[in-house]
Amino acid sequence: MLAAGIVMAGCSNTDVIEQNQASLIENQKNEYKANYVAKYGQPAADQSWDFATLPGAANTRAAKTRAGETMTCDRINVYPQHFNKYVKTDRDQIKSMVASAEVKPWNPYLAVELFPSLGHGDTDGDKHFELAVCYNGEHTDVFGGIKLNRDSWADKGSGSTSNLPHNSGRYIDTKDLATAENVYWAAYSYNSNKSEAEGHLADYKLEYYKEIVVNGRTYWCFDCAGKGDYSNLICMVVDADPMPIEKRYMVEDLGAKDDFDFNDIVFDVKQAQDGTQKCVIRAMGGTLDFTLQIGNTTWTKSVEGVANGFNVKTMYNTQGTIVWDKVLAEFPVTGWDFNANNISVKVKTMISDDVIIEIPFPKQGEIPMIIAFRTFCDWQSERESLPKDWWVIPGDEEEE
Secondary structure, eight states, X not given: OHHHHHHHHHHHHHHHHHHHHHHHHHHHHHHHHHHHHHHHOOOOTTOOSBSOOOTTSSSOOEEESSTTOEEXXXXXXXXXXXXXXXXHHHHXXXXXXXXXXXXXXXXXXXXXXXXXXXXXXXXXXXXXXXXXXXXXXXXXXXXXXXXXXXXXXXXXXXXXXXXXXXXXXXXXXXXGGGGSSSOEEEEEEESSOHXXXXXXXXXXXXXXXXXXXXXXXXEEEEOXXXXXXXXXXXXXXXXXXXXXXXXXXEEOOSSSTTOXXXXXXXXXXXXXXXXXXXXXXXXXXXXXXXXXXXXXXXXXXXXXXXXXXXXTTOOBSSSSSOOTTOOSEEEEEOOOOTTTXXXXXXXXXXXXXXXXEEEEOOOTTSOOSEEEEOTTOOOOOTTXXXXXXXXXXXXXXGOO
């Protein structure tokens, strides 16, 4: 009887410990969630935290001409702070290079992501600039009326008087139109009467453009006023066809529950054309031990990380001068699903190594501890929270 009592007591103590651990984990998560809502507000029930979903996978607006001929023009959210930073870094060089850049013939059958970055107003007065895809007598706007003042520059830098009125880009896929009739892109301008301009789109057929590469980033330059000024509309180009299968995950590990820099772990997962997959860890801004689970593969900071010279308590590539393409660790993975986001992180808390918090990729409407972006999006510096509107995608009515 005494032995049985000891066994029962042991089971009871184990249950109590597990209950206490579960309670501690829940309290940690609840504190983080409350702080998040206080800073950013309660997310909408349908808010997704994956901003890297392959264009066309959801919410596709496809216009059909005849069987087998489609085009796609999907909105893409931009990570505002860093996109602005890119343009501010590059704009002076772009302005100095555009006039002498080589004129290239335009291919209307392509898949590409375009982000309006700079624009130069017409010398004849304030005008709206547009890009459109035309086929079989119909047209689809790529960008709505971007209004620019007479002979002045506008860009995506900060300041209400200097911004292009767009906070998002477009993924455009016109490859399937290669066999359609009367297919062309139009780059055109108008004063106030858009419908009159659209009635003559064939007169604004886009046949040439310029390409500029600055600091490793590619920009395409379009002449919308028909005067040979390819600075009217300049767009950053990302992932021209073929589209890569890759995604950047940014993680908060709950080390600090009022910290929303999402740089405790930053890693890219990429799938090559032959189907092989790999993970590249770019930053580790946390001081807690963690294990990544990516598909069927795991990587632990205190095991594989220590074996490669990392210290669990040390932060890497989130302070001082950040190297955005730095490879802290690279390893093969299997079983990763781009659309399912079958990744998670297990973190040993500051309370105890025995209290481990598992952080899966968040469902729609949940408070996020992991977010996903395209791999051209940079992470925050240490203790620099994401801007308050980082997840907002403007409606069409906000872009005129």
